[in-house]
Structures are given as structure tokens and as C-alpha cells.
Amino acid sequence: MTRTLIGMTAAGVRFGAKRALSGVDLRLVHGERVAVVGANGSGKSTLLRALHGLVPLSEGQRQLPAPAPRIAMVFQRPFMLRLSVRANVELGLMLQRVPRAQRRERAMHALERVGLAGEASRIASVLSAGQQQRAALARAWAMQPDVLLLDEPTASLDPTAKREVETLIDEFAGQGITVVMSSHNLGQVKRLADRVLYLEHGRLLADVPTAQFFDGPLPKEASLFLRGELPWG
Numbered sequence: 001m002t003r004t005l006i007g008m009t010a011a012g013v014r015f016g017a018k019r020a021l022s023g024v025d026l027r028l029v030h031g032e033r034v035a036v037v038g039a040n041g042s043g044k045s046t047l048l049r050a051l052h053g054l055v056p057l058s059e060g061q062r063q064l065p066a067p068a069p070r071i072a073m074v075f076q077r078p079f080m081l082r083l084s085v086r087a088n089v090e091l092g093l094m095l096q097r098v099p100r101a102q103r104r105e106r107a108m109h110a111l112e113r114v115g116l117a118g119e120a121s122r123i124a125s126v127l128s129a130g131q132q133q134r135a136a137l138a139r140a141w142a143m144q145p146d147v148l149l150l151d152e153p154t155a156s157l158d159p160t161a162k163r164e165v166e167t168l169i170d171e172f173a174g175q176g177i178t179v180v181m182s183s184h185n186l187g188q189v190k191r192l193a194d195r196v197l198y199l200e201h202g203r204l205l206a207d208v209p210t211a212q213f214f215d216g217p218l219p220k221e222a223s224l225f226l227r228g229e230l231p232w233g
Contacts, residue, residue, distance in 0.1 A: 035193035078136030130161025
């Protein structure tokens with residue numbers, strides 16, 4: 001039986017009077033490639049943060065097995081300290097309590113993995129947007145996660161940088177890492193995902209294989225979204 005890494009039952013999140021997620025039932029298992037789609041404001045980023053544990057649930061439950069999986073997250077605009085690229089990667093390892101003697105080796109291995117070993121001594125904040133996203137992926141991958149959460153990982157990148165980041169995501173997923181990625185790019189969803197979650201107003205209305213999401217049948221709301229007939233925002 002495939003091991004469940006993160007579960008949610010009737011999960012909800014509120015920010016004051018605003019309900020960002022409502023009644024979400026979800027199970028993530030080892031090795032999946034999951035895309036989270038929906039209009040702006042549908043709850044995609046909130047779902048990713050709730051899966052990580054960065055946002056507490058207002059209702060329902062988040063379940064983790066024992067031992068708990070290692071979870072890493074890369075944000076749409078990754079935060080880079082004004083330190084070297086290598087130091088930014090090592091910081092994640094330090095927070096994970098990796099012994100000092102191992103940090104540099106693992107950091108450099110991760111940077112080699114994303115093609116940034118030659119930039120290791122540069123100040124991370126001066127890298128291009130695509131390079132910063134690859135550095136953020138290196139920081140996450142160096143932590144050897146079981147689950148990698150990606151919030152719009154290629155938004156605002158040029159086509160070349162998008163291809164580079166997509167290639168890395170595909171390779172990481174190929175190593176058995178469970179990847180959960182929000183995206184507005186439906187072509188990217190087709191290329192990278194084997195399962196699609198459709199959110200609308202914080203509700204999970206469809207949870208289907210990628211082929212079914214694009215070729216039906218779907219709930220009416222998801223079909224309208226695919227045809228571009230839902231308002232954004």
C-alpha cells in the first residue's frame with residue numbers, strides 16, 4: 001500500500017472574517033506529481049502553506065504519519081538573504097540541524113545539481129530571477145525532502161528560465177519526491193502533473209488524474225475554468 005505523507009480532513013482556514021479554505025479532504029502519497037489550479041484568490045497558496053504547516057487550520061485536521069515526512073517549500077518570489085548563494089543553501093541545512101561539517105558538501109552538491117556551482121560565492125540577491133528560483137530549488141532539495149511544495153515556481157520567468165526550472169522539477173519528481181505545485185500555466189500542468197486539484201473559493205471541487213482534468217468529465221465549475229469563462233480574482 002502506498003504510504004500517505006500528508007492528509008487533510010474537513011480542513012478549513014480563516015483569516016479574520018475571510019474563509020480561505022473550506023472542507024478540504026486530501027491525501028498525498030509518495031511519488032505523486034500534483035498540480036493545484038484555480039483562479040486568483042481560489043486558495044492555492046493557502047492550501048500549500050496549510051499542507052506545510054505554515055498556516056494553522058481553523059477547522060478540520062492535518063495528519064502526518066510517524067515518522068513525519070520532511071517537507072520543503074519554494075515560494076513564488078523566493079527570499080534570498082544578502083549572503084552568498086552557498087550560504088543561503090547552507091542556512092536551510094543549519095535550520096535542519098545538519099552538522100556543520102556536512103553543510104558545505106551538501107550545499108555545493110545541490111548547487112551543482114541546479115547548475116549554479118559556479119555562482120556559489122556570488123551574493124544571492126543579485127542573481128537573475130531564474131537563477132534565484134534555481135537557488136531556492138537547490139536550498140529545498142539539499143534538505144532531502146519527502147514532499148516539495150512549489151507556489152507558482154515559474155511565474156514571471158522568461159521562457160528559457162521556465163524550461164530550466166521545469167526540467168529540475170521533473171528530475172526531482174523522478175527521484176521519488178512528492179511534488180505539489182500551484183500553477184496558472186495549464187501547459188505546464190500537462191507536462192509535469194499526474195494529478196490535478198481544482199480549487200474555487202477555497203473549496204476543492206475536483207481531484208482527478210491529469211488526463212481526466214483536460215478531457216473530462218469534470219464538475220461544471222472546473223469545465224468553465226478550463227474554457228476561461230470564470231472571472232479572475
